[in-house]
Amino acid sequence: MTSSHFGSVKHLIKRFIFSFLPARKDRQALEFTTLLNPKELILFNAQSRVDKKHSYRNVQKLFTLADAPLEPDIVIASALHDIGKIESGFGIFGRVFATCVAAIAGLSRVDDWSRDRSGSIKHRIAVYVQHPEIGAALLDEAESNKIAIAWARDHHKRLDESTLEPSLFATLSRADRV
Ligand SMILES: [Fe+2]
Numbered sequence: 110m111t112s113s114h115f116g117s118v119k120h121l122i123k124r125f126i127f128s129f130l131p132a133r134k135d136r137q138a139l140e141f142t143t144l145l146n147p148k149e150l151i152l153f154n155a156q157s158r159v160d161k162k163h164s165y166r167n168v169q170k171l172f173t174l175a176d177a178p179l180e181p182d183i184v185i186a187s188a189l190h191d192i193g194k195i196e197s198g199f200g201i202f203g204r205v206f207a208t209c210v211a212a213i214a215g216l217s218r219v220d221d222w223s224r225d226r227s228g229s230i231k232h233r234i235a236v237y238v239q240h241p242e243i244g245a246a247l248l249d250e251a252e253s254n255k256i257a258i259a260w261a262r263d264h265h266k267r268l269d270e271s272t273l274e275p276s277l278f279a280t281l282s283r284a285d286r287v
C-alpha cells in the first residue's frame with residue numbers, strides 16, 4: 110500500500126468522524142447553558158422537553174445567522190424568550206387548543222380568565238396566552254439581562270411596538286422562526 114493510499118484513507122476516516130461531530134457553531138449553541146446564571150438555569154431546566162428543544166434551536170439558528178461573535182446577553186435572550194410557558198403546564202395539544210380558544214374568544218376576554226380559579230382550564234389558557242409577560246417577570250426575578258427581559262416580553266409584538274433596537278429585534282425574530 111502506498112503512502113498516498115494511506116493519506117486518502119486517513120482523510121476518509123477524518124471525514125467520517127467529523128460527519129458525526131456538530132459543526133463549530135453547533136457546538137457553541139450546545140454550550141449556551143454555561144452562559145446562564147443559576148436562577149436562569151433553574152428556569153431553563155423547568156421547561157418541557159419540547160421547549161428546551163425550541164431554546165436550543167433558537168440559539169443554533171442565531172449562531173447560523175451571526176457573522177460576528179455573539180454577545181452572551183443576546184444568546185440568553187434567544188434561549189429563554191418562551192420561559193413563561195412553564196407556568197401553563199400545557200403540552201402540545203393543550204397549546205394548540207389554548208391558541209384556538211384565544212383566537213375565538215378574543216384576547217381581552219382571555220385576559221379576564223387570569224382571574225379565574227388557579228388550575229382551571231380558563232386560567233391555564235390565560236396563563237399560556239400571557240406567557241410573554243409572565244416570562245419577562247420570571248426573568249426579571251432571575252436577575253436576567255435587559256435584552257432577555259425585553260425579548261421575552263416583546264417576542265410576539267410587532268417591531269414598532271418593541272423597545273428593542275430594531276436590527277436586534279429582527280435578528281431575534283428570525284432565530285425564532287424555527
Ligand atoms: Fe412565545
Ligand SMILES: [Fe+2]
Nearest residue numbers: 163190191285
Ligand atoms: Fe419561540
